[in-house]
Amino acid sequence: MSHAVGDMLPPFTIESVSPHAMQQWAVFLADPNPIHLDVEVVKAKGLGDRVINQGPINVAYMMNMLMRAFPGGRIKAMDSRFLDNVYGGDRAVVTGKIAAIEGNAVTCEFSLDVDGRGTVNSGTATVEI
Amino acid sequence: MSDLDDLPPAPDAAGTSLDGDKVFTITAEENAALCRSIGVEPAADGSAHPIYYYIATQVAMGKTVAGVCEACEFDVEDGPMMGSSGVRFDVSLKVGENYRVTGEILSLVRKRSRKLGVMDVLTYRLRLHLLDGTQVLETDNVWVLPRKEFAA
Numbered sequence: 001m002s003h004a005v006g007d008m009l010p011p012f013t014i015e016s017v018s019p020h021a022m023q024q025w026a027v028f029l030a031d032p033n034p035i036h037l038d039v040e041v042v043k044a045k046g047l048g049d050r051v052i053n054q055g056p057i058n059v060a061y062m063m064n065m066l067m068r069a070f071p072g073g074r075i076k077a078m079d080s081r082f083l084d085n086v087y088g089g090d091r092a093v094v095t096g097k098i099a100a101i102e103g104n105a106v107t108c109e110f111s112l113d114v115d116g117r118g119t120v121n122s123g124t125a126t127v128e129i
Numbered sequence: 130m131s132d133l134d135d136l137p138p139a140p141d142a143a144g145t146s147l148d149g150d151k152v153f154t155i156t157a158e159e160n161a162a163l164c165r166s167i168g169v170e171p172a173a174d175g176s177a178h179p180i181y182y183y184i185a186t187q188v189a190m191g192k193t194v195a196g197v198c199e200a201c202e203f204d205v206e207d208g209p210m211m212g213s214s215g216v217r218f219d220v221s222l223k224v225g226e227n228y229r230v231t232g233e234i235l236s237l238v239r240k241r242s243r244k245l246g247v248m249d250v251l252t253y254r255l256r257l258h259l260l261d262g263t264q265v266l267e268t269d270n271v272w273v274l275p276r277k278e279f280a281a
Contacts, residue, residue: 056184063180082214
């Protein structure tokens with residue numbers, strides 16, 4: 001498959017961010033922070049009225065987009081910035097495009113956007129294809 | 130950002146060791162559950178989801194998140210926030226492989242922000258190694274520690 005600078009990558013969509021997945025990730029991360037598990041804690045802290053997705057899950061969504069866009073490829077490097085929270089029930093979409101190609105290394109720019117609130121994560125990555 | 134002369138400096142946390150003494154193993158069962166929790170199937174070639182760069186280093190570093198915050202004289206209950214995360218892979222992560230972590234706090238810098246007021250920006254670096262010492266990846270994480278005690 002050929003690639004060119006400026007090519008848009010196929011989006012990766014999460015139709016509804018899962019509070020159940022947050023419970024699983026509390027175990028994976030060995031981090032039982034209640035803002036990911038208990039909506040009453042989120043309310044008490046004034047952070048909203050839904051549980052908040054763990055940041056690394058958002059990074060994983062972006063990695064999923066990259067891995068689907070380049071089957072058999074390998075992420076060599078990735079940098080991502082956290083701009084806002086993602087909440088349980090959000091519809092989130094990762095989009096990206098090719099920013100540079102050098103040999104078998106493709107550099108991509110991408111973002112994670114949530115319906116109604118815009119970009120909540122963004123970053124760049126280099127994928128070896 | 131504005132003048133910080135009226136504030137005490139951030140605690141001197143740079144250089145704090147985050148070397149771990151635990152071995153972290155990505156099990157096939159957990160990798161499969163993790164992948165499915167985020168809408169993908171686990172790879173068939175034995176590679177683990179690359180997000181384990183973050184999970185393995187955090188779980189097997191030498192301090193808990195609360196302990197890292199404590200080294201910065203910050204109460205984890207005050208809500209540290211992720212600012213950014215970067216990773217450089219030398220090789221792919223594999224299911225069934227055993228890993229160990231080394232690392233350190235790189236810096237703790239006090240700043241003012243319009244949105245958060247006074248905050249300390251924590252940067253720490255973690256490396257994941259095979260048990261023979263071969264480096265697998267290096268990751269830098271930046272956390273924002275809001276300093277509510279300095280609110281105007």
